[in-house]
Each structure stands twice: as structure tokens, then as C-alpha cells.
Amino acid sequence: MTKILVAGFKGRMGATATHMVLKNTDFELVGVYDPVAKEKDLAEIAEFAGQHAPVFTDLEATLTAAPEVWIDFTVPKAAVANTQFALEHKISPVVGTTGFTAAAIKKLQELAAKQTTGGLIAPNFSLSAVLMMQFSKQAAKYFPDVEIIEMHHDNKLDAPSGTAIKTAEMLAEVRGDKPQGNPNETESLPGARGANYAGMRIHSVRLPGLIAHQQVQFGGVGEGLTIRQDTYDRESFMTGVALACRKVRQTKQLYDGLEYLL
Numbered sequence: 001m002t003k004i005l006v007a008g009f010k011g012r013m014g015a016t017a018t019h020m021v022l023k024n025t026d027f028e029l030v031g032v033y034d035p036v037a038k039e040k041d042l043a044e045i046a047e048f049a050g051q052h053a054p055v056f057t058d059l060e061a062t063l064t065a066a067p068e069v070w071i072d073f074t075v076p077k078a079a080v081a082n083t084q085f086a087l088e089h090k091i092s093p094v095v096g097t098t099g100f101t102a103a104a105i106k107k108l109q110e111l112a113a114k115q116t117t118g119g120l121i122a123p124n125f126s127l128s129a130v131l132m133m134q135f136s137k138q139a140a141k142y143f144p145d146v147e148i149i150e151m152h153h154d155n156k157l158d159a160p161s162g163t164a165i166k167t168a169e170m171l172a173e174v175r176g177d178k179p180q181g182n183p184n185e186t187e188s189l190p191g192a193r194g195a196n197y198a199g200m201r202i203h204s205v206r207l208p209g210l211i212a213h214q215q216v217q218f219g220g221v222g223e224g225l226t227i228r229q230d231t232y233d234r235e236s237f238m239t240g241v242a243l244a245c246r247k248v249r250q251t252k253q254l255y256d257g258l259e260y261l262l
């Protein structure tokens with residue numbers, strides 16, 4: 001049995017992950033964490049009625065539950081500190097929270113190596129998103145002109161999405177840094193052309209009704225290619241989260257992307 005703690009258990013993803021842990025017989029939910037929670041036991045929350053696990057509001061106190069895996073779906077400013085805390089105590093982090101800088105990930109990877117503790121930070125746990133990024137990287141060899149359109153629910157805090165940033169990083173490995181569009185173009189409304197990553201434009205759409213969607217649109221002379229991924233249910237992320245919880249204890253490093261554990 002893998003002992004798991006879920007940070008951010010009241011959020012959209014944290015609650016889904018908590019249900020996933022409770023459902024799997026090889027996982028044991030040893031606690032949940034939210035610094036501002038008022039409950040003492042998970043079962044006090046209606047959707048978890050009958051499911052007992054301690055609610056922690058203090059990082060140090062989580063150690064009393066002796067978790068082996070720390071699932072984190074919180075907010076960027078908390079997740080970096082949470083991941084550091086987990087690694088310092090040889091707890092394997094499985095982090096879905098987005099907004100980590102490359103420098104923060106590098107520092108955490110060094111800490112994981114020092115602690116010989118495996119873990120994973122993945123901006124997207126859905127298999128279709130991993131494939132969408134890999135197919136897009138392949139296409140960028142032949143179609144270096146590309147724009148990314150990511151679309152999310154209107155409660156999302158960060159823009160562009162972690163997935164869009166990772167996609168742009170992967171595309172840049174192939175196409176390099178290359179300006180696109182008319183060099184003399186102007187924006188009549190600031191921001192009209194979106195964010196700029198190595199010359200690629202990233203557009204962030206936020207609308208009620210959406211969950212998580214991304215379109216990578218390539219253009220060539222007289223032809224175009226669009227690679228699109230859609231998330232219709234947050235349950236889709238759970239295959240990847242469960243897989244990571246099973247595999248991270250077998251590694252001794254912190255990976256950046258679900259593809260490294262597939």
C-alpha cells in the first residue's frame with residue numbers, strides 16, 4: 001500500500017485526486033492538506049461522507065501521517081514550497097500544479113537528486129495531452145510556423161497554461177527561435193498577437209463551459225495542420241496521476257513531464 005497525502009484537496013483537481021486515491025485499493029489516503037481548512041476530518045465534507053482521513057493545516061504536522069507520496073494540486077506560490085518540503089522529508093512529490101518556473105524546477109531536481117527521492121512535476125496528466133505535445137514536436141520539424149491556442153475554464157489563475165508553455169518549449173527544441181508574421185506588424189489593441197515564446201504566439205482563451213483544450217496550428221505554403229486536444233472530464237487526468245503515484249517511488253530523480261514515466 002502506498003501512503004498518499006493530497007494537498008489542495010478542496011479544489012477541482014485535489015478533490016478528484018482524493019476520490020481517486022480512495023478508490024484504489026493499493027493506495028492509502030493518510031491525510032489531506034489545506035492551510036485554511038476548518039475541518040479536522042475529511043468525512044466532515046459532504047462529498048467525502050464516511051471517508052475518514054486527518055485534515056492538516058500545518059506542513060510539519062503532515063509528517064505525523066508518514067506519507068510516501070505527496071499529490072499537489074494547489075497554487076503556484078504554495079506548490080514550490082510544498083514540493084521542497086516533501087523532498088526534504090523524502091516524500092515523493094506528484095505535482096500537477098502549474099506555474100513553476102524553469103529555475104524552480106531545476107532547483108527542486110537538484111534537491112531530489114541530493115535526497116535520492118523520486119518525483120514528478122507534470123503540467124498535464126492526460127495521455128491525450130502528452131500525445132498532442134509529442135505529435136506537435138514532430139510536426140514542427142516540417143512546419144516551423146505555428147501558433148498555440150489554449151482554452152480553459154474561466155476560474156483558471158495562470159496564463160498561458162502550463163501545457164501551452166511546455167508545448168512551446170518542446171517546439172522550440174525543434175524549430176529554434178524564429179520570428180513569425182510580418183516584421184512590420186503593429187497591434188492596434190495591445191496583446192492582440194498573444195504572448196511570444198521564441199517567436200511563437202500563444203493565445204489564452206478563458207470561458208465558462210470549457211475545461212481544458214489546446215490547439216496547435218501549423219501553417220505552410222498552401223497548407224495547414226491543426227493538432228487539437230480536448231479534456232471533457234477531470235477524471236481523465238487521474239490515469240496519469242495514479243500511474244505516477246505507483247512509479248515515483250521506484251525512481252531517484254524528479255522528472256518534468258508525464259512522458260518520462262509512461
Ligand SMILES: NC(=O)C1=CN([C@@H]2O[C@H](COP(=O)(O)OP(=O)(O)OC[C@H]3O[C@@H](n4cnc5c(N)ncnc54)[C@H](OP(=O)(O)O)[C@@H]3O)[C@@H](O)[C@H]2O)C=CC1
Nearest residue numbers: 008010011012013034073074078096097098122123124125
Ligand atoms: N497537471 C495537470 O494535469 C493539471 C493541472 N492543473 C493545475 O492544478 C492546479 C489546481 O487547479 P484547480 O484544482 O483547478 O484549482 P482550484 O482553485 O480548484 O484548487 C486549488 C486548491 O488549492 C488550495 N490551496 C490554496 N493555497 C494552498 C496552500 N498553500 N496549500 C494547499 N492548498 C492550497 C485552494 O484552497 P482555497 O480555495 O481554500 O484557497 C484550492 O482548494 C492549477 O495550477 C492548475 O493549473 C489542473 C488540471 C490538470
Ligand SMILES: O=C(O)C1=N[C@H](C(=O)O)C[C@H](O)C1
Nearest residue numbers: 098123124156161162163212
Ligand atoms: O487549470 C487547469 O484546469 C489546467 N491546468 C493545466 C495547465 O495549466 O496546463 C493542465 C490542464 O490544461 C488543465
